[in-house]
Amino acid sequence: MCHYTASLVARALESAGIPTVIVGTMRSSLVNVPRALVTPYADAPMGPPGAPIVHRAVAASALELLRAAQEPVKIEFESDDHAVTVESA
Amino acid sequence: MQGNPYRTRWAAWLPTALEALGQDPPDYRAVMPTMPMPPPLTETPFAGPVNPRSIAVLTTSGAYDVNVHAPFTASSILGDATHRVIDTWTRADAIDFAHEHFNQDAARRDLESVLPRASITACGVRLSPRIISWSGFLLDWPTFIEATIPQIVKQVSIDQPDAALLVPI
Numbered sequence: 001m002c003h004y005t006a007s008l009v010a011r012a013l014e015s016a017g018i019p020t021v022i023v024g025t026m027r028s029s030l031v032n033v034p035r036a037l038v039t040p041y042a043d044a045p046m047g048p049p050g051a052p053i054v055h056r057a058v059a060a061s062a063l064e065l066l067r068a069a070q071e072p073v074k075i076e077f078e079s080d081d082h083a084v085t086v087e088s089a
Numbered sequence: 090m091q092g093n094p095y096r097t098r099w100a101a102w103l104p105t106a107l108e109a110l111g112q113d114p115p116d117y118r119a120v121m122p123t124m125p126m127p128p129p130l131t132e133t134p135f136a137g138p139v140n141p142r143s144i145a146v147l148t149t150s151g152a153y154d155v156n157v158h159a160p161f162t163a164s165s166i167l168g169d170a171t172h173r174v175i176d177t178w179t180r181a182d183a184i185d186f187a188h189e190h191f192n193q194d195a196a197r198r199d200l201e202s203v204l205p206r207a208s209i210t211a212c213g214v215r216l217s218p219r220i221i222s223w224s225g226f227l228l229d230w231p232t233f234i235e236a237t238i239p240q241i242v243k244q245v246s247i248d249q250p251d252a253a254l255l256v257p258i
Contacts, residue, residue, distance in 0.1 A: 002149040002190070002225025005233065006257035008127075009147065012238050013245060014134035019141075019252040023205075026257075032133040043192045045256050046208065049199030059208040066252050067140050072133045 003029035010034060021062045027074065035065045036074040096231040098125040106228065110166040127234055141251035145217035146177070147241070149225030149257040150196060150203050151188030154179050160187035161224040168227030172237050174244055175220040177206065190226045191258040203256055217248040225257055 003026045010020040014034050021035040023045045030036045039045050039058055047054030061077055102125050109116040151161045153173045161169040175184065181200045186193045196203040209216055221241050227233055245253055 001227070002257040005223065005225050005227065006147075006149055006255045008234065009238055009241055010253075010255055011134055012242050013253050014136045016242050016246060017136050018145075018242075018245060018250065019137035019139045020255060021252065022255045022257065024255075024257045029257075034133055034135045034137070041202070043258060044195035044199075044202035045258065046202050046205050049195045049202045051199075052201065052208065055201045055205060055208040056211050059205050060212050062254055063141065063144075063209075063212055063214060067138055069138055072135055 001029075002026075004031065007031050007033050019066055021065045023058060023062050027076075030074060032072075033074070034072050035069050037062050037065060037077050038074060039077040093231070095125070095127055095234075099231050103228075107166065110228075115166060124228070125230075127230060137252075139252050141214055143215040143217060143248075143250045143252075144209060145219070145221070145245045145248060145250040145253040146205060146209070147221040147245070147253060147255045148204055149188075149223055149255075150191070150193075151186045151224035152184050152196075152204065152220070152222040153187060154183055155185050156183050160185070163187040163189045163224060163226075167229050169224045170227045170229040170233040170237050172221060172223040172241055175222055177216050177218050177220050188224045188226060188258065203258065205254065205256065209254070217245070217250045219244065219248060221245060 003024050006022050010033055013020050022033055023037045025042055025045050027038045041047050046058050106120045109119045154175050158173045
């Protein structure tokens with residue numbers, strides 16, 4: 001339900017002209033979202049506690065989505081090497 | 090007075106839902122599939138791309154400033170459709186969470202795991218002066234949609250960020 005509320009707020013912000021990116025963990029609950037980065041860290045979407053390198057990598061990936069996405073997308077954040085796979089939303 | 094079809098549907102659903110949620114334990118599985126949702130948008134608004142110099146952070150974690158705010162009513166079976174506005178650089182030990190539907194251990198051990206502040210600024214992007222927080226478990230969808238979301242949009246817009254980053258739990 002958290003992800004659904006975030007999806008609604010993201011759509012409202014985009015409609016007001018503010019680009020958004022969601023960093024979440026429940027892919028199927030991210031409905032009609034402009035940009036989403038799906039991470040594998042339940043209860044800690046930015047990464048596990050005490051893992052600043054992961055936090056920064058997630059943040060950098062989210063910012064890159066804002067810069068690069070030309071259409072609505074969901075991206076999987078891969079924790080092993082911080083690589084990402086892009087696919088249409 | 091003009092009717093509100095969505096609120097009417099929601100009100101018709103609520104008594105049965107409250108009965109199921111009043112059980113011990115609450116029967117969420119019986120309730121959630123029948124819950125009326127707002128009309129789905131067929132299109133996804135898309136305002137981009139952008140190379141942000143500033144960004145607003147929003148969280149569904151039920152975060153609040155213990156020195157300023159009342160906590161969200163986490164134990165209500167209806168959830169809490171309100172929101173809080175937190176000064177972005179509030180000390181970590183003054184931020185707590187009122188949300189019973191996620192394990193808060195990680196967030197309390199390291200705020201950065203749910204509220205990216207240092208990690209965003211480390212990327213060279215400035216943060217808006219306010220963080221917007223709500224508790225992502227709620228059943229009062231009409232209030233959230235009709236009152237809370239418009240307020241959130243206005244409050245984010247005041248700071249004129251280039252973009253917004255949302256972190257649902």
